[in-house]
Amino acid sequence: MIPNENYKNLKDSYLFYNISCKINDYLAAHKGARLYRMGIGDVSLPLCDAVIKALHEAVDDQSKKEKFHGYMPECGDPELRRTISEYYRSRNTDISADEVFVSSGASDELGDIMDIFGNYKTAMIMEPAYPAYVDANIMTGNEIIRLSAGKENGFLPMPNEIPDGRTADIIYICSPNNPTGAVFTREQLKSWVDYANKIDAVIIFDAAYEAFIEDDTLPHSIFEIEGTRDCAIEICSLSKTAGFTGTRCGYTVIPRTLYRGGMNMHDMWVRNRTTKTNGVSYIIQKGAAAVFTPEGQEQIHKNIDVYKKNAAMLTEAFDKLGIWYCGGKNAPYIWLKCPNDMGSWEFFDYLLEKIQVIGTPGAGFGSCGEGYFRFSTFGSPDDTREAAKRILELFSK
Numbered sequence: 001m002i003p004n005e006n007y008k009n010l011k012d013s014y015l016f017y018n019i020s021c022k023i024n025d026y027l028a029a030h031k032g033a034r035l036y037r038m039g040i041g042d043v044s045l046p047l048c049d050a051v052i053k054a055l056h057e058a059v060d061d062q063s064k065k066e067k068f069h070g071y072m073p074e075c076g077d078p079e080l081r082r083t084i085s086e087y088y089r090s091r092n093t094d095i096s097a098d099e100v101f102v103s104s105g106a107s108d109e110l111g112d113i114m115d116i117f118g119n120y121k122t123a124m125i126m127e128p129a130y131p132a133y134v135d136a137n138i139m140t141g142n143e144i145i146r147l148s149a150g151k152e153n154g155f156l157p158m159p160n161e162i163p164d165g166r167t168a169d170i171i172y173i174c175s176p177n178n179p180t181g182a183v184f185t186r187e188q189l190k191s192w193v194d195y196a197n198k199i200d201a202v203i204i205f206d207a208a209y210e211a212f213i214e215d216d217t218l219p220h221s222i223f224e225i226e227g228t229r230d231c232a233i234e235i236c237s238l239s240k241t242a243g244f245t246g247t248r249c250g251y252t253v254i255p256r257t258l259y260r261g262g263m264n265m266h267d268m269w270v271r272n273r274t275t276k277t278n279g280v281s282y283i284i285q286k287g288a289a290a291v292f293t294p295e296g297q298e299q300i301h302k303n304i305d306v307y308k309k310n311a312a313m314l315t316e317a318f319d320k321l322g323i324w325y326c327g328g329k330n331a332p333y334i335w336l337k338c339p340n341d342m343g344s345w346e347f348f349d350y351l352l353e354k355i356q357v358i359g360t361p362g363a364g365f366g367s368c369g370e371g372y373f374r375f376s377t378f379g380s381p382d383d384t385r386e387a388a389k390r391i392l393e394l395f396s397k
């Protein structure tokens with residue numbers, strides 16, 4: 001028996017391990033030190049009241065013979081699928097209920113979706129990137145084409161920057177982006193859609209941060225762009241938008257009109273889900289449905305506004321200091337150029353040592369992230385205010 005040897009090609013993810021080692025060393029040397037953690041990629045505010053109420057009611061349903069639910073439909077509760085299709089319709093995007101698949105989160109789907117692409121494909125990944133894209137493709141044995149983003153293109157690379165002769169079967173787009181916070185405009189996404197259609201590739205669009213978009217001209221979904229029903233799959237999550245990181249629920253959209261090689265990829269995914277899952281928990285789906293009610297929407301946006309205020313405290317400091325950054329608007333991350341040409345890890349050490357502020361070195365998201373740094377806005381407002389103050393003092397000197 002030979003196991004999947006592609007796993008030999010995986011690189012250990014040193015990023016968060018290295019960060020925790022450095023923090024532990026610092027704390028060992030400075031007993032009782034107070035740290036300001038601006039590196040976290042997890043939300044910190046609890047689930048909103050509407051969701052908690054729905055979860056409680058669903059637990060009670062499971063205690064009553066008349067209301068008890070056993071196995072749920074594999075592709076999702078029809079009611080929740082309809083609710084999500086209406087959420088799309090509220091932004092003038094036509095997605096039918098059966099094109100929505102309820103999932104246990106975006107990460108699960110980003111890995112599982114590889115099943116319907118078959119092996120030995122070529123994936124185009126824009127770097128700096130969310131590490132799961134690279135690893136899921138290495139595990140499958142796919143070839144990876146890295147498209148580097150940089151300050152020159154506002155961390156939004158375009159098809160005309162693809163090296164000559166390179167082409168891909170799968171194109172990953174994450175917008176609003178983790179880690180850079182950059183967001184593609186409608187026109188830019190249209191160029192990617194036209195390119196994908198031209199080369200017959202499928203776009204995997206990661207919309208984990210769509211709810212952070214405040215600028216009405218920016219697209220929340222790839223399906224807002226013309227011509228996408230034949231070339232895109234959208235992967236969404238309630239993790240960052242509604243605090244479901246520990247509760248687990250998301251959804252994936254695959255249009256019925258998505259064909260490749262004469263095969264219908266929507267039907268393939270139905271077949272995949274009915275074989276490989278037994279659906280998402282009834283209780284969790286009830287909680288998820290509450291996110292899309294008017295109260296739920298109002299409450300999740302109140303939480304998102306807390307993170308946006310955190311972003312404003314940090315960007316105000318960077319503006320005053322003349323530090324280059326992108327993101328922080330329409331996204332919960334701020335991606336900045338390390339001052340004084342410091343390297344990513346050098347800047348990490350400097351902030352930890354001098355002002356006890358922690359962020360994430362950009363080099364951890366791909367080699368073109370060297371010299372950049374990610375701040376998350378998911379921390380507490382008090383810590384964020386103090387971190388912003390300390391950064392301002394440190395670099396005003």
Ligand SMILES: *Cc1c(COP(=O)(O)O)cnc(C)c1O
Nearest residue numbers: 105106107130178208237239250
């Ligand atoms: C956090 C995150 C996810 C993961 O979401 P889950 O639904 O919690 O698995 C997916 N994509 C990006 C870009 C993320 O930052």
